[in-house]
Amino acid sequence: xxxxxxxxxxxxxxxxxxxxxxxxxxxxxxxxxxxxxxxxxxxxxxxxxxxxxxxxxxxxxxxxxxxxxxxxxxxxxxxxxxxxxxxxxxxxxxxxxxxxxxxxxxxxxxxxx
Amino acid sequence: xxxxxxxxxxxxxxxxxxxxxxxxxxxxxxxxxxxxxxxxxxxxxxxxxxxxxxxxxxxxxxxxxxxxxxxxxxxxxxxxxxxxxxxxxxxxxxxxxxxxxxxxxxxxxxxxxxxxxxxxxxxxxxxxxxxxxxxxxxxxxxxxxxxxxxxxxxxxxxxxxxxxxxxxxxxxxxxxxxxxxxxxxxxxxxxxxxxxxxxxxxxxxxxxxxxxxxxxxxxxxxxxxxxxxxxxxxxxxxxxxxxxxxxxxxxxxxxxxxxxxxxxxxxxxxxxxxxxxxxxxxxxxxxxxxxxxxxxxxxxxxxxxxxxxxxxxxxxxxxxxxxxxxxxxxxxxxxxxxxxxxxxxxxxxxxxxxxxxxxxxxxxxxxxxxxxxxxxxxxxxxxxxxxxxxxxxxxxxxxxxxxxxxxxxxxxxxxxxxxxxxxxxxxxxxxxxxxxxxxxxxxxxxxxxxxxxxxxxxxxxxxxxxxxxxxxxxxxxxxxxxxxxxxxxxxxxxxxxxxxxxxxxxxxxxxxxxxxxxxxxxxxxxxxxxxxxxxxxxxxxxxxxxxxxxxxxxxxxxxxxxxxxxxxxxxxxxxxxxxxxxxxxxxxxxxxxxxxxxxxxxxxxxxxxxxxxxxxxxxxxxxxxxxxxxxxxxxxxxxxxxxxxxxxxxxxxxxxxxxxxxxxxxxxxxxxxxxxxxxxxxxxxxxxxxxxxxxxxxxxxxxxxxxxxxxxxxxxxxxxxxxxxxxxxxxxxxxxxxxxxxxxxxxxxxxxxxxxxxxxxxxxxxxxxxxxxxxxxxxxxxxxxxxxxxxxxxxxxxxxxxxxxxxx
Numbered sequence: 001x002x003x004x005x006x007x008x009x010x011x012x013x014x015x016x017x018x019x020x021x022x023x024x025x026x027x028x029x030x031x032x033x034x035x036x037x038x039x040x041x042x043x044x045x046x047x048x049x050x051x052x053x054x055x056x057x058x059x060x061x062x063x064x065x066x067x068x069x070x071x072x073x074x075x076x077x078x079x080x081x082x083x084x085x086x087x088x089x090x091x092x093x094x095x096x097x098x099x100x101x102x103x104x105x106x107x108x109x110x111x112x113x
Numbered sequence: 114x115x116x117x118x119x120x121x122x123x124x125x126x127x128x129x130x131x132x133x134x135x136x137x138x139x140x141x142x143x144x145x146x147x148x149x150x151x152x153x154x155x156x157x158x159x160x161x162x163x164x165x166x167x168x169x170x171x172x173x174x175x176x177x178x179x180x181x182x183x184x185x186x187x188x189x190x191x192x193x194x195x196x197x198x199x200x201x202x203x204x205x206x207x208x209x210x211x212x213x214x215x216x217x218x219x220x221x222x223x224x225x226x227x228x229x230x231x232x233x234x235x236x237x238x239x240x241x242x243x244x245x246x247x248x249x250x251x252x253x254x255x256x257x258x259x260x261x262x263x264x265x266x267x268x269x270x271x272x273x274x275x276x277x278x279x280x281x282x283x284x285x286x287x288x289x290x291x292x293x294x295x296x297x298x299x300x301x302x303x304x305x306x307x308x309x310x311x312x313x314x315x316x317x318x319x320x321x322x323x324x325x326x327x328x329x330x331x332x333x334x335x336x337x338x339x340x341x342x343x344x345x346x347x348x349x350x351x352x353x354x355x356x357x358x359x360x361x362x363x364x365x366x367x368x369x370x371x372x373x374x375x376x377x378x379x380x381x382x383x384x385x386x387x388x389x390x391x392x393x394x395x396x397x398x399x400x401x402x403x404x405x406x407x408x409x410x411x412x413x414x415x416x417x418x419x420x421x422x423x424x425x426x427x428x429x430x431x432x433x434x435x436x437x438x439x440x441x442x443x444x445x446x447x448x449x450x451x452x453x454x455x456x457x458x459x460x461x462x463x464x465x466x467x468x469x470x471x472x473x474x475x476x477x478x479x480x481x482x483x484x485x486x487x488x489x490x491x492x493x494x495x496x497x498x499x500x501x502x503x504x505x506x507x508x509x510x511x512x513x514x515x516x517x518x519x520x521x522x523x524x525x526x527x528x529x530x531x532x533x534x535x536x537x538x539x540x541x542x543x544x545x546x547x548x549x550x551x552x553x554x555x556x557x558x559x560x561x562x563x564x565x566x567x568x569x570x571x572x573x574x575x576x577x578x579x580x581x582x583x584x585x586x587x588x589x590x591x592x593x594x595x596x597x598x599x600x601x602x603x604x605x606x607x608x609x610x611x612x613x614x615x616x617x618x619x620x621x622x623x624x625x626x627x628x629x630x631x632x633x634x635x636x637x638x639x640x641x642x643x644x645x646x647x648x649x650x651x652x653x654x655x656x657x658x659x660x661x662x663x664x665x666x667x668x669x670x671x672x673x674x675x676x677x678x679x680x681x682x683x684x685x686x687x688x689x690x691x692x693x694x695x696x697x698x699x700x701x702x703x704x705x706x707x708x709x710x711x712x713x714x715x716x717x718x719x720x721x722x723x724x725x726x727x728x729x730x731x732x733x734x735x736x737x738x739x740x741x742x743x744x745x746x747x748x749x750x751x752x753x754x755x756x757x758x759x760x761x762x763x764x765x766x767x768x769x770x771x772x773x774x775x776x777x778x779x780x781x782x783x784x785x786x787x788x789x790x791x792x793x794x795x796x797x798x799x800x801x802x803x804x805x806x807x808x809x810x811x812x813x814x815x816x817x818x819x820x821x822x823x824x825x826x827x828x829x830x831x832x833x834x835x836x837x838x839x840x841x842x843x844x845x846x847x848x849x850x851x852x853x854x855x856x857x858x859x860x861x862x863x864x865x866x867x868x869x870x871x872x873x874x875x876x877x878x879x880x881x882x883x884x885x886x887x888x889x890x891x892x893x894x895x896x897x898x899x900x901x902x903x904x905x906x907x908x909x910x911x912x913x914x915x916x917x918x919x920x921x
Binding site for chain 1: 170171173174559562563569622632633634635636637640641659660661663664667668672674675676724911913914915918919920921
């Protein structure tokens with residue numbers, strides 16, 4: 001079964017500071033958007049996979065990794081995977097930059113939630 | 114030439130069996146392995162189910178080995194498949210799905226089932242055991258639908274189940290046959306303290322009650338006891354014990370008593386068939402706890418891998434109740450008889466109890482309630498049948514209450530046997546930890562955790578892991594103080610600072626690049642540290658890197674667990690005005706602040722400000738930042754002093770405010786607190802501050818290195834001065850010396866101990882020139898700082914990027 005998805009323009013590339021997350025609500029989903037030092041963009045749902053939850057947008061970004069601001073879990077921005085010794089998965093969504101506009105594509109089911 | 118590998122079949126995909134397989138893999142045992150499990154899940158940590166019920170862990174969290182693990186180790190796994198017979202003649206195991214698999218060696222690790230009381234009504238709907246994920250799910254579901262529950266059984270499992278259901282909002286009564294809870298692990302005193310504590314937490318009790326019948330039609334509605342009384346309950350958990358799961362062994366003609374009978378090498382009566390865990394009976398004992406099954410598994414794994422090993426001789430069982438806030442421990446013998454010598458201490462105020470039983474001066478058992486920090490040591494002492502000495506007595510019985518602050522010296526881990534389980538949750542032995550350290554050169558608990566899994570679960574074994582680490586590293590533990598500031602670099606703080614100065618490095622990026630960091634952009638530990646060191650070295654030119662700041666410092670407010678923030682305005686010396694209070698009240702009302710709280714340092718917390726409101730709150734407060742989030746001067750606590758107090762000899766309010774104004778905003782290695790007192794009554798508690806100042810008739814006394822936090826320390830007397838000017842100069846010099854030599858995140862309490870009080874005194878008091886130079890350097894640095902709230906309000910793009918939430 002093909003899942004349809006919907007694209008959200010979340011802002012101009014220049015609105016995002018390097019290595020500092022920014023919160024964007026797209027549809028019903030709260031996203032944390034990150035711009036790594038090489039200029040690439042990543043979108044993670046703004047909810048830590050740690051059992052106690054909390055936001056992710058305020059974490060420290062190093063390379064392609066994000067350090068959870070409340071629990072210091074190390075999360076791969078590309079896959080959402082939590083790095084050992086902790087375990088878990090943050091939800092990530094694909095991002096494209098098109099003519100200076102940052103776009104996140106969310107599955108239709110998630111966007112409506 | 115490659116020999117055909119022998120086939121090993123494991124029946125039962127639980128902790129005992131899979132633990133054994135893990136050991137076999139580590140020992141390099143050459144088998145083709147097949148595992149059968151009746152449950153649909155991969156292997157999970159059954160002892161952690163209580164945490165799942167409590168809600169502090171999810172089922173995902175307690176999976177020990179996922180499908181990938183079986184794949185990676187070339188193990189064939191059949192879940193949802195039950196083995197029904199072992200055919201000795203054809204050397205095959207036969208399953209309910211019609212599969213027959215050949216074995217050269219087979220292990221039965223079928224565990225146990227909840228024992229369901231054979232009373233009328235026990236098969237009604239709404240009656241469950243507490244044994245597996247399905248039971249746990251049933252309990253979670255019941256709590257959503259029903260209100261009253263009864264837990265039959267006041268043992269370990271029953272109490273954990275009861276507390277779990279209370280946490281889920283149910284009205285829970287524990288029904289127990291005897292008058293004492295956990296009577297198989299605790300003596301009467303500990304048992305009654307436990308009952309009182311649980312009652313305080315909302316668990317009800319029906320003691321001395323024998324359940325005769327479960328009432329209701331289809332679904333259970335209550336319990337009827339043998340004395341005729343009744344208890345309504347819409348949900349019943351049976352936790353009266355476990356029954357070794359021996360059906361398969363019985364049907365296959367293997368000798369079974371209460372459990373599957375095995376010898377010291379875990380061999381059953383059938384050739385080449387072994388048994389471990391809760392389904393086995395060894396020397397007449399069936400174990401229902403975790404440590405024995407790992408110990409059995411270890412012996413079996415060695416035996417099957419051809420590694421010489423002494424046989425299994427039984428386990429000393431120790432119990433720890435897994436309920437948050439209720440600490441109970443027992444090991445070995447706990448019921449006193451005439452043969453025993455008893456050492457005990459009961460403290461009704463602290464609600465703690467400690468008892469150690471000796472037989473002919475040998476430690477044979479112990480019970481702890483309320484404070485179980487000594488549990489690991491005691492378990493070892495009991496296990497090794499150690500003779501009591503004055504030294505051990507001093508170490509375990511301590512000197513009473515809070516013990517004077519210093520870390521208690523642990524009992525030597527040197528004598529601990531290699532095979533002893535250190536981490537009961539994950540079955541990690543002392544040897545596994547020692548090997549991890551010696552083979553991989555690990556120097557931290559985190560590295561050991563990542564490699565072996567020790568401390569991963571409940572964390573109770575962390576102190577022992579630390580002791581082992583220290584023991585193994587010995588002198589090199591000291592040398593390895595030269596270990597890097599984090600895992601990104603082998604360089605120490607001093608080396609990094611020296612390199613920065615020598616090579617003229619200017620940004621964290623440059624530092625990490627030139628000094629060959631393992632992660633090119635560092636991590637959450639080294640980035641803030643390097644940013645700090647650069648700021649100290651280049652106070653005038655270093656551009657602070659927001660992206661290397663921890664969230665609180667980046668936002669200039671404290672993040673709370675729900676993602677809202679706490680804003681704390683400055684109140685110099687803890688003094689405010691009616692006008693300021695009015696403004697704080699107005700802003701709090703306007704932005705719907707959840708709680709206004711007085712902090713420990715005499716300021717006001719405005720808790721629960723929404724992220725996007727934070728800049729507006731600052732703007733409308735129009736007060737300087739209180740830096741309650743920063744690694745810098747937090748507050749200067751003061752007493753009333755000579756302005757109003759009849760005992761006051763010095764104007765502490767004025768001096769406190771003056772010091773706070775002078776030193777605010779400057780970066781320090783860690784948070785920094787001060788206090789100024791007008792007289793030696795010390796109402797502002799100088800003894801627990803980084804710098805504590807006490808006024809007397811002729812001047813001031815200065816104390817340094819105090820801490821009231823995680824590692825309490827009473828401040829050391831540093832010097833006495835006569836004038837206010839001298840006081841400020843000494844404070845400046847101490848703070849600057851700390852700024853220049855402190856490790857990032859190192860509090861002054863640790864700094865003073867590392868540098869030595871006398872050394873600091875000689876640097877600052879021994880040379881007037883030194884002191885004046887230090888004071889001049891801090892003044893220069895202070896000239897560069899400005900209020901972050903003002904700065905942020907003037908910087909539109911940064912403020913928007915940090916605080917604004919866009920909707921699309």
